[in-house]
Amino acid sequence: MRLEPALLSYAALACLALSSHRLRRDVAVGRLPTVATLRAFAVALLVLAAWRAIHAFGPYQGPVAFIGMVSMAGLPLVLLLSRWPRGALVTGLAAAAMALGTLIPA
Amino acid sequence: MSKAALNDAPGVRQSMAWIHGWLGLLAGWILFAMFLTGTASYFRPEITRWMQPEIDLRPVTAATAADTAVAHLQKVAPTAEQWFISLPDARTTATRIFIRERPNPDPNAKPAPRRPELRLAPATGEEVTARDTRGGEHFYRFHFQLQIPHPWGRWLAGLCAMAMLTAIISGVITHKRIFVDFFTLRWSKGQRSWLDAHNASAVIALPFHAMITYTGLITLVAMYMPWPIQANYKDPATFETAVFGAEPDAEASGRLAALTPVAPLIARASKEWGGGTPATMVVRNPNDAAATVTLFQNSRDRLNARGGSIVFSGVDGRQLSTSPPPGPAAETSGVMLGLHTGSFAGPVLRWTYFLLGLAGTAMVGTGLMLWTVKRKRPNAVPFFGIGLAERLNVGAIACLPAGMAAFLLANRLLPATLQSRGDTEVSIMFWTWFGLAALACLRPIRRAWTETLAVAAVAFLALPLVNAFTTDRGLFRSFVHGDWLFVAFDLAMLATGALLGFAAWRAAQISSRPARSRRAAARPANPLREAVDAP
Secondary structure, eight states, rough: TTTHOOOOOOOHHHHHHHSHHHHHHHHSSSSSOOHHHHHHHHHHHHHHHHHHHHHHHHHHHHHHHHHHHHHHHHHHHHHHHHOOOOOOHHHHHHHHHHHHHTTOOO | OHHHHHHOOHHHHHHHHHHHHHHHHHHHHHHHHHHHHHHGGGHHHHHHHHTTTTTTOOOOOHHHHEEEEEEEEHHHHHOOOOEEEEEOOOOOEEEEEEEOOOOOOOTOOHHHHHHHHOETTTTTTOOEEEOOOOOOHHHHHHHHHHOOOOTTTHHHHHHHHHHHHHHHHHHHOOOTTTTTTTTOOOOOHHHHOOOOOOHHHHHHHHHHHHHHHHHHHHTTTTHHHOOOHHHHHHSHHHHHHHHHOOHHHHHHHHOOOOOOOOHHHHHHHHHHHSOOOEEEEEETTTTTOOOEEEEEEEOOOOOOOOOOOEEEETTOOEEEEOOOOOOOOHHHHHHHHHHTTTTTTTTHHHHHHOOOOOHHHHHHHHHHHHHHHHHHOOTSSOHOOOOOHHHHIIIIIHHHHHHHHHHHHHHSSSSSOOOTTTHHHHHHHHHHHHHHHHTTTTTHHHHHHHHHHHHHHHHHHHHHHHHHHHSOHHHHHHHHHOOOOHHHHHHHHHHHHHHHHHHHHHHHHHSSHHHHHHHHHHHHOOOOHHHHHOO
């Protein structure tokens, strides 16, 4: 699926957002993963997104697609975080699940 | 300069903030228009197709389109000097042809009138006619020529792009908490909110903003800085030949010879290009013993926007020459152009480009808003300069979209047979844009925002309705027939209208809020700190 890198990037950025001090305070959910864990997740998801981008768009357009989609994923995330932070993070989980779901049969 | 040195030198950051603010302001209104029309231009052929709803063609292969076009040209201009054939792709759908007549050998004869460009249905080669319009080409041209006579429009656009590049660099240096504030957007907090929105739209899409500004400048660099080429090549034609290969320039022999079928030539070129397809075919001296057929590669699926070309003999189909493989400089410039225009992009990447372009527009718009909000003191009559900047903000941010909507509405509402109809559409855009901006000056500034944004919103929301009443390709019918271009266009217009409507509603809320809370929200802090970072 060609939108996979965007979904993975969205999830990665959501992890990064959740590792920021302000948001950890705002979304009081039981026990959050540690900042280090979240950052490791984010990096792993970004690497996965880059791989899927190159897989879907080829070695030349792939990097363009990867950078573009990381940026594009940031826009709805920031808008959602500003109004509905928990929703934004749940959407991040859903995005990761959708993208990984398409990976498994492949 | 190292990070530690930057932290120790508030002077650097302060001067960068000053440059950022003033360059951003002075170039901002034009940059807003360049960003918005440039973003729309990612859908240039699609806008043109929407603006000529009479034309509804099914795509065919390049070979079929070339065959039908040549058959048509053999009928109407078998002895022309040159045939230009723009082959269709899935986005443009129609074949475009242009005929250059042989000059009359009698020096006293009047030169033949220039033949207009014609469009053909690629499957049949029949001429298709539609309402006269500039289509998506208008936004595209405006994006870098600004409707100002050549070369001044391009110079002004280049100057603004240079200001944009400077603003990006100075902005990055100014904004030291770049990653901490990455996800921060707070609503209804006056100046704070505008700063958040400006930071977020700028930082999230920073790679795009930097890339698009730099590649935009580089695209026209040979015009802005012609000297390296002038110093190395006495004659500009020598340069063109060195970069793009020699154009065949054989004189017609005067002996008749049948033109070779073109479909096999396309197959051979495609093989040579590793599956690439031709975008343009030029036939010189058709039906003459000296005939040549040149095929130019299209830029789909390649980052380099400038493709190669192959020249074939028009009599026996022999391959006569091939453009030289691009050198590093030509390759770089082609890739820069490709990155800027996104000509390689399929639907997913095209929409990505479009959304990032909107983020760029938002970055410029919020920057302009921030400049005035930051300087305005509550309950005081603003200085002339601030008042002027506010009026120009209304003119750019709210009135330009209204003008663009008026351009599209005019396309549907003007009679199809009107004289110079395409030019009238363009005039209507500018009259609406500048007229609305002038009218808005008669209203108090808060009301001006609400009213102009509301006008723009209504104009966009009206588009799908007007389209449904004036064509047979309304939203419902397009949906049923799977006419996805028209469905997407109507939905995009509704979304734009909704967004502008939301903006109008927010503006109305702010203007009706009591002055006291506004003052509290806009409480000025240490001005340097305000400009530099977000606590």
